[in-house]
Amino acid sequence: VNGESIRVLVVDDELGMREGCRKVLAPEGYSVETAADGVAGLELFKDRGDFAIVLVDLNMPLMGGMELIDHLRKLDEDVVIFVITAYAAIDTAVEATRKGAYGYIPKPFTPDELLLPIRQGLERRALTIEARRLREERESRLLEVALERSKSSTIIGCMTDGVLVINRDRQMVLRNAAMTRMMPRCAGLPLSAPMNTLKCPELESLIEETLCTDSGPVIASRELALDKSTYMVNASPVLEPNGLVTGAVVVLRDITALKKLDIAKSMFISMVAHELKSPLAAVVSQLSLILDGTVSGDAQKERHILDRCLLRIDALRTMVSDLLSLTAMETGRFTIKRSALNISEVVSAVLDSYKEKAQDKHITLEMARAPDADKVRVLADRESMMMVFANLVDNAIKYTPDGGQVYLSVECNGVFLKVSVRDTGIGMTAEEKERVFDEFYRVKNEYAVHVPGTGLGLSLVKKLVEMHQGHVSVQSVPGKGSTFCVNLPLTG
Ligand SMILES: Nc1ncnc2c1ncn2[C@@H]1O[C@H](COP(=O)(O)OP(=O)(O)OP(=O)(O)O)[C@@H](O)[C@H]1O
Numbered sequence: 001v002n003g004e005s006i007r008v009l010v011v012d013d014e015l016g017m018r019e020g021c022r023k024v025l026a027p028e029g030y031s032v033e034t035a036a037d038g039v040a041g042l043e044l045f046k047d048r049g050d051f052a053i054v055l056v057d058l059n060m061p062l063m064g065g066m067e068l069i070d071h072l073r074k075l076d077e078d079v080v081i082f083v084i085t086a087y088a089a090i091d092t093a094v095e096a097t098r099k100g101a102y103g104y105i106p107k108p109f110t111p112d113e114l115l116l117p118i119r120q121g122l123e124r125r126a127l128t129i130e131a132r133r134l135r136e137e138r139e140s141r142l143l144e145v146a147l148e149r150s151k152s153s154t155i156i157g158c159m160t161d162g163v164l165v166i167n168r169d170r171q172m173v174l175r176n177a178a179m180t181r182m183m184p185r186c187a188g189l190p191l192s193a194p195m196n197t198l199k200c201p202e203l204e205s206l207i208e209e210t211l212c213t214d215s216g217p218v219i220a221s222r223e224l225a226l227d228k229s230t231y232m233v234n235a236s237p238v239l240e241p242n243g244l245v246t247g248a249v250v251v252l253r254d255i256t257a258l259k260k261l262d263i264a265k266s267m268f269i270s271m272v273a274h275e276l277k278s279p280l281a282a283v284v285s286q287l288s289l290i291l292d293g294t295v296s297g298d299a300q301k302e303r304h305i306l307d308r309c310l311l312r313i314d315a316l317r318t319m320v321s322d323l324l325s326l327t328a329m330e331t332g333r334f335t336i337k338r339s340a341l342n343i344s345e346v347v348s349a350v351l352d353s354y355k356e357k358a359q360d361k362h363i364t365l366e367m368a369r370a371p372d373a374d375k376v377r378v379l380a381d382r383e384s385m386m387m388v389f390a391n392l393v394d395n396a397i398k399y400t401p402d403g404g405q406v407y408l409s410v411e412c413n414g415v416f417l418k419v420s421v422r423d424t425g426i427g428m429t430a431e432e433k434e435r436v437f438d439e440f441y442r443v444k445n446e447y448a449v450h451v452p453g454t455g456l457g458l459s460l461v462k463k464l465v466e467m468h469q470g471h472v473s474v475q476s477v478p479g480k481g482s483t484f485c486v487n488l489p490l491t492g
């Protein structure tokens with residue numbers, strides 16, 4: 001009864017019967033309501049459907065007891081219904097129970113003859129309600145487990161790493177989509193296929209290492225090259241609570257891109273070493289000519305040798321500073337101080353500093369300066385911009401034979417400022433064009449081999465321009481000339 005009052009509905013057309021029930025039940029803590037016929041009883045029940053017990057008389061006006069039982073059952077499967085009747089007969093009792101009545105109370109009755117069956121009925125009601133609650137809880141837990149399972153299999157399925165699970169009998173028990181992509185052979189094999197059908201001895205030996213863990217569990221790792229890709233493979237044991245190994249989980253991670261980066265880095269270092277070595281070797285051999293007395297006494301020859309050494313050392317110094325700038329940019333340590341610049345003015349200053357060099361080669365160096373280009377501004381670092389245009393003008397002069405022409409133009413084109421450096425020089429093939437912005441790339445033709453340089457200038461130009469959200473491109477015709485265009489975004 002738990003202190004809360006249990007609601008009882010008495011439906012009987014005899015007032016004496018209704019009040020009699022109330023007199024017995026109210027002192028026991030039940031909260032009793034009454035109705036004089038089936039229709040009124042049903043209304044009361046519908047109004048507040050929380051009656052635990054209904055006592056029903058069979059013979060009533062408007063709606064009889066049997067019909068009322070039918071309605072009540074449909075409304076509430078837990079309510080405990082007792083039939084009260086003076087006309088005790090087996091067949092009515094049977095029919096009432098068939099319709100869902102719990103018991104049968106013959107009238108007249110003593111208080112105990114009413115209270116006892118009601119107590120039993122309540123106990124039975126509590127039991128069914130509890131049983132149903134348990135069943136529902138179990139079902140919802142089962143649902144949870146099923147959801148949990150489908151969640152983990154969805155996660156494993158979506159993983160970009162390949163996952164393969166092998167049991168202690170060396171059979172495949174799980175593989176995800178990424179795994180079948182990495183090892184297409186996997187896809188054709190049924191689950192529980194022995195792992196040696198994968199035909200990958202490296203993988204097998206790794207799994208063996210994990211499964212045979214006499215000296216405690218180990219996670220075995222190795223690189224694996226399959227097809228055109230490289231994978232980092234980690235195999236770890238699956239342990240039972242008692243420490244026994246029941247299988248292995250193998251995870252394959254695609255490290256092809258990292259591997260390529262690693263190789264590129266090593267190549268870069270060996271290129272740098274090579275580029276440093278040849279000028280140093282040249283300087284050493286030139287200086288030994290003086291030291292071992294080969295040119296002793298000839299002041300003019302000695303001077304010539306020292307001049308050449310200085311030239312090589314100067315080129316080395318430029319290269320080292322270019323390298324430092326390039327690596328600083330890559331590691332994000334290269335700082336630029338941006339201000340609203342008149343690029344026309346910067347280009348013109350660069351041009352002035354190359355006048356002499358152009359004159360030496362009888363090259364005409366000219367600039368077309370559109371008036372509107374002088375009015376606009378670009379948010380840029382002055383020193384970086386000087387470097388960019390100096391490199392382009394330097395190349396144009398370097399790779400143009402005596403008597404040629406170099407034209408510069410600055411113009412506004414929509415939201416960009418466009419600077420072009422055009423020359424009538426040796427030009428380059430489509431293939432060479434593709435690679436000029438690569439570090440250390442230099443064209444190896446008859447003209448270019450005699451031109452000093454390290455192949456870092458244009459890679460620096462590209463990085464600097466891109467740091468300013470700009471873009472650099474090249475057009476060229478072999479034997480006719482090249483045009484380099486730099487586009488920089490305008491302010492506001
Ligand atoms: N205007 C040009 N005409 C023809 N070829 C060019 C031109 N500019 C660059 N190149 C080619 O592109 C290569 C790379 O140029 P880049 O400026 O990066 O290096 P570099 O001039 O050789 O050396 P650095 O500029 O580091 O002293 C050059 O070696 C040259 O072969």
Ligand SMILES: [Mg+2]
Pocket residue numbers: 391394395453457458
């Ligand atoms: Mg250059």
